[in-house]
Amino acid sequence: MGVFILLAVEFAGIFSSVFIIFVNVQSWMKGQKMSSRDQIIIALSFSDMVFSAVNAAIVLGSAFVPQLLSVDYIYYGLYDLMTYSICSNSWLSACLGALFFVKTTNFNIGFLAQLKMRIEMVMPWVTSGVEVFSFIIALVQPSASAEVYGENSTLPLITNETSEVIGYETDVLNDVSFLLKACLTPFMIVTVTTAHINISLCKHTQQNMDSGGPTLKVHRRAASTMTSLLILNTVFYVLQMWLGFLQTSDPLYRIGITLVCSFSLVQSIILILGIGRLKKTFIQIITMCRRKALS
Numbered sequence: 001m002g003v004f005i006l007l008a009v010e011f012a013g014i015f016s017s018v019f020i021i022f023v024n025v026q027s028w029m030k031g032q033k034m035s036s037r038d039q040i041i042i043a044l045s046f047s048d049m050v051f052s053a054v055n056a057a058i059v060l061g062s063a064f065v066p067q068l069l070s071v072d073y074i075y076y077g078l079y080d081l082m083t084y085s086i087c088s089n090s091w092l093s094a095c096l097g098a099l100f101f102v103k104t105t106n107f108n109i110g111f112l113a114q115l116k117m118r119i120e121m122v123m124p125w126v127t128s129g130v131e132v133f134s135f136i137i138a139l140v141q142p143s144a145s146a147e148v149y150g151e152n153s154t155l156p157l158i159t160n161e162t163s164e165v166i167g168y169e170t171d172v173l174n175d176v177s178f179l180l181k182a183c184l185t186p187f188m189i190v191t192v193t194t195a196h197i198n199i200s201l202c203k204h205t206q207q208n209m210d211s212g213g214p215t216l217k218v219h220r221r222a223a224s225t226m227t228s229l230l231i232l233n234t235v236f237y238v239l240q241m242w243l244g245f246l247q248t249s250d251p252l253y254r255i256g257i258t259l260v261c262s263f264s265l266v267q268s269i270i271l272i273l274g275i276g277r278l279k280k281t282f283i284q285i286i287t288m289c290r291r292k293a294l295s
Contacts, residue, residue: 003063005258006059006257006258007059009265010052010055011052013048013049013261013264016269017046017264019278020042020045020271020278021046023277023278023281024038025042036120036124036127037096040096040099041096041271041275044267047088047134048263050084050085051086051089051264052264081138083138083178084134086179086183087134087137088134091134092127093229094185095127097189097226098189100193100225103222141182179241187237190226190233191230193226194226204216221276225273225275232266232270236260242256243260
C-alpha cells in the first residue's frame with residue numbers, strides 16, 4: 001500500500017510539473033512574451049519533474065525489480081540525476097528570489113538600479129548558467145555510496161574473487177557535506193531575499209493603505225510564494241539530513257521518505273497558486289471537469 005501511495009505522489013508531481021511547463025510554452029507559442037520569471041519557472045518545473053521521475057524509478061525498482069538498482073550504470077545514473085535536480089532546484093529558487101527582490105525594490109542609483117533595468121536580459125543567461133553548473137556538479141560529484149557484496153567475498157579487491165553486488169550503502173557524512181556545499185549558498189540567498197521582500201511589503205502596505213492596488217498585489221504574491229518556497233526548502237534539507245541517521249526499518253524513516261517524495265508536488269502547487277497565469281488556467285480546467293461531471 002505504501003508503494004502505491006509513493007507512486008501516486010510522484011506521478012502527481014510529474015503531472016503538475018508538466019502542466020506548468022505546458023501552460024508557459026503554450027502562452028509563448030501563442031505570441032506572448034516569455035519573461036525571465038517564466039523561464040525560471042519552466043526550469044524549476046523541469047527539475048521537479050526529474051526529481052519525481054527518479055524517485056518513481058527508485059520506488060518501482062525497489063518494490064518490483066530490486067536487482068536492477070544493483071546495476072552500476074542504472075544506480076549511478078539515477079544518483080547523478082538526483083544530484084542534478086537537487087542542485088538545480090536550490091539555485092533556481094535562489095534565482096527566483098533574486099528576481100522578485102530586484103523587481104519589488106525601488107533602487108534610485110547605483111549598480112542595483114542598472115541591474116533592475118537589465119534584469120530581463122541578464123536572468124535568462126543566469127538561468128542557463130545554473131542548469132549547466134548543476135549538470136557539471138552531478139557529473140563530478142563523487143558518489144556517496146559504496147558497493148555491498150555477497151557473503152562469499154567481502155573483500156573482492158584483495159581476494160580477486162568474482163562477487164555479486166547486492167546493493168549500496170550510503171555515506172551519510174558525504175551526503176550531508178554535499179547538501180551543505182551545493183545548497184547552503186542558494187538557501188542563504190533565498191532566506192535574505194525573502195526576508196527583504198516581506199519587510200518591503202510591510203513598509204509598502206503601511207504607506208499605501210489601499211490594498212487593492214495592482215503593484216501591492218504583485219508584491220504580496222511574490223512574498224507569499226517565496227516564503228512558502230523557503231519553508232519547503234528548509235523542511236526538505238532537514239529531512240534529507242535527518243533520514244541519513246535513521247534505520248530503514250524505523251517507522252519515522254517511512255514518514256520522512258513520503259514527505260521527501262512529495263517535495264515536487266508541493267512546490268508545483270506553490271508555483272501554481274503563486275503565478276496568476278498558472279492559477280487561472282488550473283481553475284479553468286477544474287471548472288471544465290466539474291461541468292462535465294455534472295452534465
